[in-house]
Amino acid sequence: MKINIIGRGNVASQFVKKFNKIPKLKILHWYSRSFEKTLDSNGIKRTNNLKDLKNADINFLMVSDDVVKKISKKITNKTFTVHLSGIHNLEELNNKGGKGVFYPIQTFSKKKDVEFKNLPICIESDTKSNFLKLKNLIKLLEAKPVLMNSNNRKYLHLSATIVNNFTNHLYTNAKDICIKNNIPFVLFENLINETTSNALSLSPRKSQTGPAKRNDRETINKHLELLENNSFKKVYKTLTESIIKYYEN
Amino acid sequence: MKINIIGRGNVASQFVKKFNKIPKLKILHWYSRSFEKTLDSNGIKRTNNLKDLKNADINFLMVSDDVVKKISKKITNKTFTVHLSGIHNLEELNNKGGKGVFYPIQTFSKKKDVEFKNLPICIESDTKSNFLKLKNLIKLLEAKPVLMNSNNRKYLHLSATIVNNFTNHLYTNAKDICIKNNIPFVLFENLINETTSNALSLSPRKSQTGPAKRNDRETINKHLELLENNSFKKVYKTLTESIIKYYEN
Numbered sequence A, B: 001m002k003i004n005i006i007g008r009g010n011v012a013s014q015f016v017k018k019f020n021k022i023p024k025l026k027i028l029h030w031y032s033r034s035f036e037k038t039l040d041s042n043g044i045k046r047t048n049n050l051k052d053l054k055n056a057d058i059n060f061l062m063v064s065d066d067v068v069k070k071i072s073k074k075i076t077n078k079t080f081t082v083h084l085s086g087i088h089n090l091e092e093l094n095n096k097g098g099k100g101v102f103y104p105i106q107t108f109s110k111k112k113d114v115e116f117k118n119l120p121i122c123i124e125s126d127t128k129s130n131f132l133k134l135k136n137l138i139k140l141l142e143a144k145p146v147l148m149n150s151n152n153r154k155y156l157h158l159s160a161t162i163v164n165n166f167t168n169h170l171y172t173n174a175k176d177i178c179i180k181n182n183i184p185f186v187l188f189e190n191l192i193n194e195t196t197s198n199a200l201s202l203s204p205r206k207s208q209t210g211p212a213k214r215n216d217r218e219t220i221n222k223h224l225e226l227l228e229n230n231s232f233k234k235v236y237k238t239l240t241e242s243i244i245k246y247y248e249n
Helices: A010-020 A066-071 A128-141 A150-180 A185-201 A217-226 A231-248 B011-018 B065-075 B128-141 B150-180 B184-200 B217-226 B235-247
Strands: A002-004 A027-030 A046-048 A057-063 A081-083 A099-104 A120-125 A144-147 B002-006 B024-033 B044-048 B058-061 B081-083 B099-104 B120-125 B145-146
Touching: A002 A010, A010 A185, A057 A066, A057 A128, A066 A081, A099 A128, A099 A150, A099 B044, A120 A128, A120 A150, A128 A144, A150 A185, A150 B150, A150 B235, A185 B011, A185 B128, A185 B150, A185 B184, A217 B002, A217 B065, A217 B150, A231 B150, B002 B011, B002 B044, B011 B024, B058 B128, B065 B081, B099 B128, B099 B145, B099 B150, B120 B150, B120 B217, B128 B145, B150 B184, B217 B235
Parallel strands: A002 A027, A002 A057, A027 A046, A057 A081, A081 A099, A120 A144, B002 B024, B002 B058, B024 B044, B058 B081, B081 B099, B120 B145
Antiparallel strands: A099 A120, B099 B120
């Protein structure tokens, strides 16, 4: 299977690394506007011109959600093109060939290799043969294809944002508090693992504990005093109010 | 080592279960105001009268944070008494004997057994001999003693509330969205594990991704539309603003 890669962010870096290890896959061209036209260390042709992209089986549009429409418009080959965005419809692609979606339910960093095995990837496409191309590719990745239409995928993307981006921001602020008070963040390893394991295996609603659940104003006020000069105070208040409201009936 | 247990919530249930498996520990009395005065299936004497508690090595006050002061005042024996609250000072105990703190950094549910091995437990006490009693007990539990004064423990408790209670409320709302749209919440297993593993092994600040981090207003507005009739909208807005502000400089 011949593919082109468009983009060089965290997602593209991780996929290129993985694709390079699969003998049945060949990356024809890798595009980024900031590339020089040279071969990379694996012999992949890099380019800064979208017109260089030859016809292939799939173009992978691995760019930020906010530039999917704009960049897809500039794709001149007639190749089946997929974006990796959770929030965009299939139809928001402006390329000339077939259109599809290939949305991995995962967060990607440059530093840490992602495990593709059993990773759920939501797919959608305009034709059956294009759909089979995606299923075939997911088989090569040993990942897990999940058939999902654009409407459901939006809700999935919203939930993924809550589950990953928002919780990660909470971890960031908790770690900042720990650093300021010489508390090793790693002390929370068991707690974090128990919280996520309960959320996945039991019900997070039934696993809720803590001062907000009990509407324990004394503890809540003590916490707010500790946060006095901290812009995170509004987040604390909003989440606490939301928990109290959720369980008050 | 002889101990008394005061309380019958999630925490007490889990500890009693664990203590019963340790031959060197003997539970003399287990108090709850809702108990009948009978033996439980393990032969432990249950009581609804705090005056029944005989002298022991340690009284474990395993009650909600909001009743620690009140119930400790009613303890009449002269035994070294520890509370399991993250937010209360040692001095907030009103019992007659020695005072200590024994705060496990964990969330407890009745349904799922907690792993005590290597669990960090923050300890503090009024005398060296009482301190050694706690260390000894933690050794029997195969848990990990963490020496921490009351002031630092407050910040740890605040962080634990953020890391566990607040993230769990996010999981609850994400799961509600999924249930409403027929999306299996288990699809997020890889994502949740990657998020927590990055937070613990790398830095959550550096691992932040998503529409708020990029200040991608188009995606943020699409999400807010999906949440139109949902009281969770305020939580979404507050967290999004907080992320944007955190990274704007």
